[in-house]
Amino acid sequence: MTAGGITADGPVAPITGSGRVRPAAALRQTATMAWRSLVAVKHNPLELVDYSITPIMFVFLFTYVMGGQMAGSPDAYLRYALPGIIVQNTLFMTIYTAMALNTDLTKGVFDRLRSLPIARSAPLIGRITADLAKHLWAVLLMIALGLALGFRITGGIAGFLAGVLLVMLFAAAVSWCAVLIGMLAGDAEKVQAFGFTLIFPITFTSSAFVVVDTMPGWLQAWVEVNPVTHLSDAFRGLLLGGEVAGPVMWSLVWAAGIALVFYPLAMRAYRAKA
DSSP: EEEEEEETEEEEEEEEEEEEEEEHHHHHHHHHHHHHHHHEEEEEEEGTTTTTTTHHHHHHHHHHHHHHHSSHHHHHHHHHHHHHHHHHHHHHHHHHHHHHHHHHHHHHHHHTTSSSSSSSSHHHHHHHHHHHHHHHHHHHHHHHHHHHHTTTOSSHHHHHHHHHHHHHHHHHHHHHHHHHHHHHHHSHHHHHHHHHHHHHHHHHHSTTTGGGGGSSSHHHHTTTTHHHHHHHHHHHHHHHHOOOOOOOOHHHHHHHHHHHHHHHHHHHHHHHHH
């Protein structure tokens, strides 16, 4: 048995008797929800500030404030640190996904969306998809700024595309951790506090900004297994050229592991809320 209807936008996709939306319809609805999130930027341009101004500030501050001390010159440090800066910024930006989801929950947006004949997962996955598009914008913006400041991609177009894809895959996996935080936290302020407390030590105790050999021996043991180290080394190697098989493999393993752990937990929390 199926049920359908007509709305102002046209016919609603039929829903099966079990209340489940057909896969093709669910995909269209997810795309619509993603587009809804992206169009919101047009009406609230300040939403894009965090994905534009903050990345630019990170690049300038790390390059010109720390570059001389860390590598002898800003140019030399930019060559090493830019991939790590991009990785750190991308991970930080996943917190905005958690904050946005938490705000939608507390303001009743999801209550209104679940009353519609759409897949229950469409608003959630649509939000993540839209935020990944914003992450991509920030990554490309930082690379463009780096090129303007003297950074050179010597790994070729294939290395560049593979590196960006790897970072986006990792961001997609970490987004499920962010979703879980957004669902469990009481308000957006708690989401931000918890998320930044978690990401700060993970990103700074890695090879994103400094060579691992300069750290104390007891800390190196953690840094060498830190997923941010693997991702930073992989992205750096893909952009600049060199042997990257190990870092890329471990980055993919970490991404898969994070997704396998946090996707079911996030979906369970989401279903409980929605």
